[in-house]
Amino acid sequence: MAMSEKFKDKKVIMIGTVCELTGLSARKIRYYEERGLLFPGRSSAGNRKYSFSDIEALMEIANQLEDGTKTNEIKKELKRKNM
Amino acid sequence: MAMSEKFKDKKVIMIGTVCELTGLSARKIRYYEERGLLFPGRSSAGNRKYSFSDIEALMEIANQLEDGTKTNEIKKELKRKNM
DNA sequence: CGTGTAAGGAATTCTGACACG
């Protein structure tokens, strides 16, 4: 598992599809990005593109928010993991 | 490998993205569908949704067409495989 | 047969903002 054609990490899914897959509103998804919790790609026209990994992350973020965790704390957690 | 969350087979990619990934025109991609060579899903609004598997199939189809194979023949081949 | 294109409409996405709290 190094560099390759990992379908799971390819950013190719548009926000509308992500909404269907996660049950989250586009507003929420964009807000989590604004808060630095995920980093979708962009099409040439500026449209967001997500990967299946992003979708999994979104589900996790939604769960944590339901538990009362602040976006700020979720972000700190993320930093810890990526070290 | 039975029923599960196979990212590779999830139909979530819109045609514009497929064009970028394959280098094929939307016209070609829709035509191959019309000829029965692949079966994308559809969003609620009627927009085509492709999987990574569909994209791989498209690359293969494009190669065969370049070699002079007719869509009709490619379709027959497909039938043979799916038996 | 395989593919380009102009045509018109419908649906999507984008951003910045006001709202509530």
Next chain:
DNA sequence: CGTGTAAGGAATTCTGACACG
């Protein structure tokens, strides 16, 4: 703080058709 919504614009996708061959 997290999220809904109306606002206006820009880009996407869809279908059926004419074109060439």
